[in-house]
Amino acid sequence: MYSFSDDTLFRFECLFKQEKRDYKKIISEYNSKKWNDIYEENKNNQITSEIELLNSSYNFCKSDIKFDYSSIEGKVYKANNQDIQNSIFMIKKYIINEIDKYDVNTVIELGAGMCFYSKLIDLHYEGSKEILSYDICPITKDIYKVLFSKNLDTHFNYYDEDSYKFLDKIENKCVIFSNQSIEQIKETKTFINSLKKYKDKIECVINFECLYELKDETNPIFFLQKKYLEKCDYNRDLYSNLKNDNDVEILDLQNNLIPTHLLYNKSIIKWKFK
Numbered sequence: 568m569y570s571f572s573d574d575t576l577f578r579f580e581c582l583f584k585q586e587k588r589d590y591k592k593i594i595s596e597y598n599s600k601k602w603n604d605i606y607e608e609n610k611n612n613q614i615t616s617e618i619e620l621l622n623s624s625y626n627f628c629k630s631d632i633k634f635d636y637s638s639i640e641g642k643v644y645k646a647n648n649q650d651i652q653n654s655i656f657m658i659k660k661y662i663i664n665e666i667d668k669y670d671v672n673t674v675i676e677l678g679a680g681m682c683f684y685s686k687l688i689d690l691h692y693e694g695s696k697e698i699l700s701y702d703i704c705p706i707t708k709d710i711y712k713v714l715f716s717k718n719l720d721t722h723f724n725y726y727d728e729d730s731y732k733f734l735d736k737i738e739n740k741c742v743i744f745s746n747q748s749i750e751q752i753k754e755t756k757t758f759i760n761s762l763k764k765y766k767d768k769i770e771c772v773i774n775f776e777c778l779y780e781l782k783d784e785t786n787p788i789f790f791l792q793k794k795y796l797e798k799c800d801y802n803r804d805l806y807s808n809l810k811n812d813n814d815v816e817i818l819d820l821q822n823n824l825i826p827t828h829l830l831y832n833k834s835i836i837k838w839k840f841k
């Protein structure tokens with residue numbers, strides 16, 4: 568008899584209410600809660616290693632985290648701390664591989680929140696790369712300052728074309744990535760079209776995101792994942808907008824590869840402008 572984790576039971580409850588993902592919701596969920604708690608707990612700590620970073624952001628040492636995961640085939644299993652770390656390191660390895668392949672010096676994280684992945688990449692390169700992190704939450708600026716010991720105007724809104732002007736200042740080609748942040752936006756045309764203006768500065772874009780349109784409804788877990796995306800008011804058009812844009816070339820697509828919880832498997836989609 569399979570017994571679901573508390574986290575999964577909470578996710579199932581989410582299937583019975585409809586969220587509206589507007590600015591107010593995002594600020595209350597992230598700025599005032601999740602990122603604020605992490606900031607308050609860590610604002611006086613210097614993060615110098617991966618393990619310190621994992622503990623500061625995910626409390627790895629403090630508890631034995633239990634999640635239900637589902638595999639790329641949609642099979643349910645119990646995840647332990649090692650599985651959770653594997654999901655995180657899959658993302659790190661993928662980004663690093665691209666940075667090394669293109670030999671870029673500048674790496675940009677959009678919707679960076681607590682800057683976890685930005686810092687993970689920074690630690691790997693021992694501070695030798697320019698890592699720029701942006702988010703709609705004002706607290707990201709404070710978190711960035713603590714983690715990188717420098718100031719950056721981190722303000723960025725996917726929906727606002729002017730937000731992308733920070734790319735004016737980039738001198739050489741960069742790699743851009745997002746993890747679970749495109750999920751937060753209703754439409755991705757502004758995102759794609761705004762980046763298009765800077766296509767000569769972008770080597771590639773890597774999104775670690777759920778691809779709603781590619782969830783196979785004949786599998787019960789992916790069917791529920793689709794419903795979960797609908798109920799949380801998460802994005803539903805990233806894949807279609809990339810696929811239908813004649814200026815975009817999809818370079819890699821690995822669907823449902825990275826589990827986060829039972830109702831959320833991320834895909835990797837890597838693309839560039841032609």
Ligand SMILES: C[S@@+](CC[C@H](N)C(=O)[O-])C[C@H]1O[C@@H](n2cnc3c(N)ncnc32)[C@H](O)[C@@H]1O
Binds near residue numbers: 704
């Ligand atoms: C689930 S969190 C992921 C954060 C980070 N990428 C990570 O992996 O830890 C989603 C992030 O997207 C940000 N976000 C939501 N709407 C946004 C918008 N319109 N523009 C920029 N960032 C946004 C939120 O503030 C939040 O930090």
